[in-house]
Every structure is written in structure tokens, then in C-alpha cells.
Amino acid sequence: MTIPEPIKEFITWIQGFDHRILRNEDDVKEKLILPMFHYLCYPEKCHREYPLKISKSEKYGKNPENSHIYYIQDDIQQENTGTSLVFIKVIEPQKAKLNDSIEKCKFYINQFNPLFFIVTNGYIIKVFKCLDYSKKELVFDINIDDLKDKNIASIFYNQLNFDFVKDIGKNTANILINSKYNLIEKLIRHHPDLHDVLEKSDFEPCTTRDGYRLVVVRKKVAIACNLPKAFAEGNCEIEFSSLVLRGLKIYLNHQDILGQLMTGLHTQPDWGCRRFFKQLNKNTFEVYLGKTTLILSELETADLCFCIDGVCQEYKNLIIEFENALETWSFEFVKLSDSWGFILFSVKQELWELMQQFANEFDYTKGKSEWHLFHRKDISIRVSRGIRDHTFILPKIDIKLDLSLDNQINIIYELNDVNLKSIETGKLTLWKQDIGVKGTWTARYTKQWLLEKYIPKVINYYSASQLSQAELLANITNYTSERVLITEIDNIRDLAPYLRDIQSWLHIYVENIAAALLKPYYQAYANLVRNTDSSITGIDYIIGNLRKVEWTNKQEEITNNFTEWKNLTFKHAIDCLDEQVARINNCKYENSLKADLITRTFIWIIENGKISFSQAQLNAAKQALLPLWEQSRFEMRYVYPNR
Incomplete structure (x- = not known):
């Protein structure tokens, strides 16, 4: 050799x-x-x-x-x-x-x-x-x-x-304990008297919360977490009580928590819904935490999942709560060098320069009129009433825009340490009292104020500018589609954009999904589209998707039976949907590919069919859609960018 x-x-x-x-x-x-x-x-x-x-x-x-x-x-x-x-x-x-x-x-x-x-x-x-x-x-x-x-x-x-x-x-280094671990597990199973000895080393279960510090402890696992304040990053540290892992501390940063731990909350370890481990055999799991790989027993894995559920649910709740309060969900999130922001819309560079010029002229230190609201800090504009900060707006060149829209500037709703100073440790609800027209403005209100009051005022004030008012306003690009809120939908086709969001999420979701989340969704939408005109186009597409749900393993079966689908009717499609509803009612979890295909089917029928439905059916569809869509929205925003 x-x-x-x-x-x-x-x-x-x-x-x-x-x-x-x-x-x-x-x-x-x-x-x-x-x-x-x-x-x-x-x-x-x-x-x-x-x-x-x-x-x-x-x-x-x-x-x-x-x-x-x-x-x-x-x-x-x-x-x-x-x-x-x-x-x-x-x-x-x-x-x-x-x-x-x-x-x-x-x-x-x-x-x-x-x-x-x-x-x-x-x-x-x-x-x-x-x-x-x-x-x-x-x-x-x-x-x-x-x-x-x-x-x-x-x-x-x-x-x-x-x-x-x-x-x-460190992955392989930690896996090296596997043989020693398995030996200990065998000894424990064959010598029940050892349980009493080992239990003395177990942690004392408890859950404690002090401000943004959350500690969740089970017998085998303890997680101490620094929860996120607003959009600032949190972290956590994980410890184990077993003889094999005692002394090991695993540190996970914000990206680790979101990218690894956040999926499959409140599901059983053997369902395949969680990204951070896989089952090796009936009693053993391989667990991936940050850059560390461990071999854990069934009991240790169950305790780890319990602790992760407690920590991650609160972690997720705080992020959602903050976005809800500041009305930022409709806008694209951007991480800046030392702050966070959301893209409200974009304007021509000439208009942004006039906005800055106006802010300079009407600095709140230079007068007391209703428009003396501003203070420049570097390139950002601070909108304030003395010590009361309303909002911060920041320019950012959008390199993704079409070249024909050169010099287009994104207007960013900025969040920094200054306008988040009311968020205090130990007072988790205090910051909410500051949100409003007279306090910290939300992203939605800031956008409305800029478009309806500030920009028209600036254009009118500088009416002698070379560019006309029409030219300046024509170059404002709005990136957010003003969808009808789910709870306010009365036109069935307004459901389609939300279903497309869910389908995009399911398409990249590699784990299984808890069936409890999908059962009301499958049932409600099967009922909603039940009375669709049989002349709907694309029946072969509908049947093809539903057959793929049944034949996910053999592509050749799909191809060989394509001719047969030509003779099937929409009634057969409804029968297939009813079978899927019956099936998932007897399942603990669902394959994401199947949920993706069924969602594609619902989208096609809603967009292309003439559907007769009752108000009760529409209400049930909206109610079932909301939790699923909110989960997809959160994970597409926070989980998948951190993979």
C-alpha cells in the first residue's frame, strides 16, 4: 500500500x-x-x-x-x-x-x-x-x-x-462514553438495589423564575435559562445528575435554542417530532445539544424533554408577546450591527434626504412647535417628545431591489437599548404599559404616521424641490400585503395566502408534527370544501396529491396509476380526505410530507373551486387555521434561519 x-x-x-x-x-x-x-x-x-x-x-x-x-x-x-x-x-x-x-x-x-x-x-x-x-x-x-x-x-x-x-x-469525544454508559445501564437493570444509591444523586425537581432567569429541574436534568429581553438574545446551560454525565455543563446560545430545541415541544421522545435527537433503540437516545452529542437513557431523555418544554415555551412566549405588542409580525425582521429592526417600506433616496433635512431643521432642541419632534443620531432619526421616545427610524439601502429602482432606501423601524430601556429585570409586564401613541410607537403605527403625516408634511414643506409630490410618492414601495386578518375573513379565498404560508413551512419541515395540531385542521377544511362544484379543474392534481399521501414510498406506483385517475371524480377526492381525517384521529403524529400534500390540495380547491359553505364551516376553518399558522409564522421567522 x-x-x-x-x-x-x-x-x-x-x-x-x-x-x-x-x-x-x-x-x-x-x-x-x-x-x-x-x-x-x-x-x-x-x-x-x-x-x-x-x-x-x-x-x-x-x-x-x-x-x-x-x-x-x-x-x-x-x-x-x-x-x-x-x-x-x-x-x-x-x-x-x-x-x-x-x-x-x-x-x-x-x-x-x-x-x-x-x-x-x-x-x-x-x-x-x-x-x-x-x-x-x-x-x-x-x-x-x-x-x-x-x-x-x-x-x-x-x-x-x-x-x-x-x-x-467534542461530538465524538462525548460519544466515547457510550460503551461505559451501556454497561452501567445493564448493571442497574440487573441490580435493582442500585436504584436507591443512584437516586441519592438525583436533582430535586423544581421550577423557579426570577425576572428573566428561569430554572427548570427534573431528577436527571436541570436547565438554567436567561430568557430573551425583547429581541435581545438569551442562552441556557444544561446539567445532568447521572454518574456518567455528572460535572458536564452544556452551554447553548440563542441560535442553538431556536434552531435545535424549539420544534416538537410537548411531544413524546419516540414520535420523531424533535430535531435534537434520534432513537437508537427502545431505551436509548442519541441527543445533539449545540456541538455536543450524548447517549441518554429513556428516563433521562424524558426529563430533558420536560425541561426543554418548560424553558422553550416561555422563551417562545416572550418573543411572540413582544412582537404582538409592537405589531411587527407583518414586517421583515433584520439584524443590524448593534440593534434590531423591521422594514416598513422603501423610498427614493431624494425623499429620504428631505426627511433627514426636515428632522435636522425641526430638532426638538430648536423649538416648541408640534413638529419639533426629532433628534438626529448618526444616520437614524429619533422621534421624541423630550424624554419620551416614540420611535427610531433608520435608512438601509436595499440591495435586493430591482436595478431599475436604484437608490431606493429601506425605512427601518429600529429597536435599540434606548427605546427598550423600560424593560426592567423583574418587571416583566412594565414595558407593555409604555406601548401606545403617547409612549413607544408600534411598527404599524410608525408606518402609518410616516406615510400619512410625516412624508406629506416633508413634501409640502419642500414644495420647491425639483421632484414633484407625485414623483416622490410614486417611488414609495410597500413590502407588506395588507391581508384580511384570519378572524375577520368572510371570503373563502382570503384563506389561501395563510394556507400557502403553512404549506411553505411544511415543505421544509423535516420532523414529524404532533397530530393534535393537525386533527382540527384536517377536519375543518375537509368539511369546508365538501360541497365543491364537481366541475372543478385539476381533478387529476387533487387526486394525485391525495394518492401520494398513501403512496409516499413508491413513486412508480404513482406513475403507473396516473391513467386511472382520469376517471375519478371530486366525490372520490372528498372520500380520500375523509379517510385522512379518520386516519389522523388515530395517530399521535403526522409526517410533514403528508401534511404538505393535503395542504396543497386544500389550496387548489379553495382557489379554483365553486364552494358552497355555511358560516359555521368557515368559522371552524378559521379557528383551526390560526394556531397552525401562528406556529408556522414563528418557526419560519426564528427557527429555520438558525438551522
Whole structure:
């Protein structure tokens, strides 16, 4: 077999190395460790050197002992226990026993949490694989002469080269506990008396809330969460009580919480509705939390789901509550450098410049008229009555617009620390009292005020401008479609845009969906379209979708039976829908592809059919649609952008 070139270079170097040239610790570093890791393909920029204390209570001496750490990346800001790869301790060449140094370094190994720990005196090399926070596995205990053997050198290279180690990551490192975990589980099942011993280490279940700090604890799992204030980002930390995982703390940021944990809330672990784990067998689950992968028992998984449900439901509620209060759902969300915002509409650059000019002239420090409302801060405009801030608007060039609309400026409804200052820790409802015409303006009211009052005032004030009022107003682009609210719909076709939103969500939704959410939806819309004129076009499309629900596994069956569909009527479509309603009433969860196909069917019938329906049927359809659409709206806004 041909030996890869990097391994050849490593073998050539190690076979030419003479350990007798080493005189001190610096020699071991400069002549062995640094060249060795160069040939193991570790980037020089990923290397760091740290002075060590013997213990936490001691100070650094004049000549402190040093350790060397290689990280997965060279960004010093990102160096932490999640990115450390190899921890190396070099000692004097004359020291033949390495055990003392190994013992002294335990504190630092636990602190840096590397994948591998190496100690060497320049001749003897000991390599440990770090399985968890307290256990180490000795994988190499060799000397330089042994390492010069071509086969041993190849094995050493394959186990410790940079590309291999960085791909292990913390995921594989945590999976290494699987065999030990399974052994413990078997012992517990065969020795029931061990339950009493293990239960003493369980957490005390509780749920506590202090302002924006929420802690949910079950026997096996505890989650402490910093909930999001407005659109600011929250985070959480997860701990486990089991002997295997005790001491492990998993930190999840805002993106992790939204992108991993938020789907499938309040569903059973074995339903396949949650994104962050998969079932390995009846009693075991593989769980993905951030960049960490764990193997958990059925009980641990159930407790984890319970804690996640408690934390994520409140996390989600706060985000929804804030968007509802500020009426921002209808506008596109944008993350700015140090704030958040929503696109209200866009205007020609010339109009934006006039808006800024007017704001400068009518700064609230320059007069007391009803229009002295403004204060400029950089490029944004602050609308205020003294200390009472109403709203902040910010310009942003829209690079997505058609080139024919060059110099078009998006008007952003901005949220920053200034106009969110009324949100105080421990007073979760106080900020709501500030929302309104005389307080903090909502996005909807801000847009209305800008279009109906401010912009007409600006245009009229600068009527001598080269551009006419008609030209300026004609270049205002409104991005939000003014839909009829679901609760106010009386025309059946007004349901279609909402159904399309749901269908788009289902199309990218890879998990199963709790059947409880879909049962009233399937039933209500099957009833709503039941009395559709049989002359509806596209009957083959309708039947095709419904057959695909039944034949999701065999595409050839769909093709072979296409001719048969030509002879089917709309009555057959209703019979198929009724079968789906009956089926889901006996299910705990539904495949998202099936829900997607059924929704496509409802959309087609509503948009193309002549439907006779009662007010009761329409009301039931609206009632069933609302929770499903609100979930799709939230996840499309917050979950899927964070995947």
C-alpha cells in the first residue's frame, strides 16, 4: 500500500531525530514538540503556550512551568474548552518518571478539556485520550526509538494528525462514553438495589423564575435559562445528575435554542417530532445539544424533554408577546450591527434626504412647535417628545431591489437599548404599559404616521424641490400585503395566502408534527370544501396529491396509476380526505410530507373551486387555521434561519 506523503514526511523526520541533543525543557519544546506538531500538520497559529501553577492557590514563579495547547482554530477570541484539541506538558530530559507531572496537570486538563493530553521528557511519550472531565485513557506509552518504527509512526500519525483530531470534535469525544454508559445501564437493570444509591444523586425537581432567569429541574436534568429581553438574545446551560454525565455543563446560545430545541415541544421522545435527537433503540437516545452529542437513557431523555418544554415555551412566549405588542409580525425582521429592526417600506433616496433635512431643521432642541419632534443620531432619526421616545427610524439601502429602482432606501423601524430601556429585570409586564401613541410607537403605527403625516408634511414643506409630490410618492414601495386578518375573513379565498404560508413551512419541515395540531385542521377544511362544484379543474392534481399521501414510498406506483385517475371524480377526492381525517384521529403524529400534500390540495380547491359553505364551516376553518399558522409564522421567522 502506498504511504501518503504527509506520513512519509513525518516518518522521515522522526527517524532522523536524535533525542540525545536535548539538554533542557526548552530543547524538548523547540526540537521535539514544535517540529513534531508541524509534521502532524497543526497550523502554527493554533499553538498557544501557558505558564502553569502547581495548584490553584499558588502564584506563578519566576520560572513557571509551561504547557502547550493546540486549538482547532487560530482566532484567540474563540479559544475555549470547546475548541482545545491537544494539551502538552514537556519536562526536563533527565526526569525519567512522568507520573508526578501527570498528577500536577490534572487541574489544567480539566480546565482546558482537550481531546488529548501528552506528557514527554523528550524520550518517553505518553498520550492520553480524554474521555470526560475526570477519566483518561492511555493510548500511547512509547519512547522515541519505538516511534521510529515505520508502522508505529504511521499509527501515531493517523491518531494524532490535525485533520483527524479536529474532525473528532467534542461530538465524538462525548460519544466515547457510550460503551461505559451501556454497561452501567445493564448493571442497574440487573441490580435493582442500585436504584436507591443512584437516586441519592438525583436533582430535586423544581421550577423557579426570577425576572428573566428561569430554572427548570427534573431528577436527571436541570436547565438554567436567561430568557430573551425583547429581541435581545438569551442562552441556557444544561446539567445532568447521572454518574456518567455528572460535572458536564452544556452551554447553548440563542441560535442553538431556536434552531435545535424549539420544534416538537410537548411531544413524546419516540414520535420523531424533535430535531435534537434520534432513537437508537427502545431505551436509548442519541441527543445533539449545540456541538455536543450524548447517549441518554429513556428516563433521562424524558426529563430533558420536560425541561426543554418548560424553558422553550416561555422563551417562545416572550418573543411572540413582544412582537404582538409592537405589531411587527407583518414586517421583515433584520439584524443590524448593534440593534434590531423591521422594514416598513422603501423610498427614493431624494425623499429620504428631505426627511433627514426636515428632522435636522425641526430638532426638538430648536423649538416648541408640534413638529419639533426629532433628534438626529448618526444616520437614524429619533422621534421624541423630550424624554419620551416614540420611535427610531433608520435608512438601509436595499440591495435586493430591482436595478431599475436604484437608490431606493429601506425605512427601518429600529429597536435599540434606548427605546427598550423600560424593560426592567423583574418587571416583566412594565414595558407593555409604555406601548401606545403617547409612549413607544408600534411598527404599524410608525408606518402609518410616516406615510400619512410625516412624508406629506416633508413634501409640502419642500414644495420647491425639483421632484414633484407625485414623483416622490410614486417611488414609495410597500413590502407588506395588507391581508384580511384570519378572524375577520368572510371570503373563502382570503384563506389561501395563510394556507400557502403553512404549506411553505411544511415543505421544509423535516420532523414529524404532533397530530393534535393537525386533527382540527384536517377536519375543518375537509368539511369546508365538501360541497365543491364537481366541475372543478385539476381533478387529476387533487387526486394525485391525495394518492401520494398513501403512496409516499413508491413513486412508480404513482406513475403507473396516473391513467386511472382520469376517471375519478371530486366525490372520490372528498372520500380520500375523509379517510385522512379518520386516519389522523388515530395517530399521535403526522409526517410533514403528508401534511404538505393535503395542504396543497386544500389550496387548489379553495382557489379554483365553486364552494358552497355555511358560516359555521368557515368559522371552524378559521379557528383551526390560526394556531397552525401562528406556529408556522414563528418557526419560519426564528427557527429555520438558525438551522
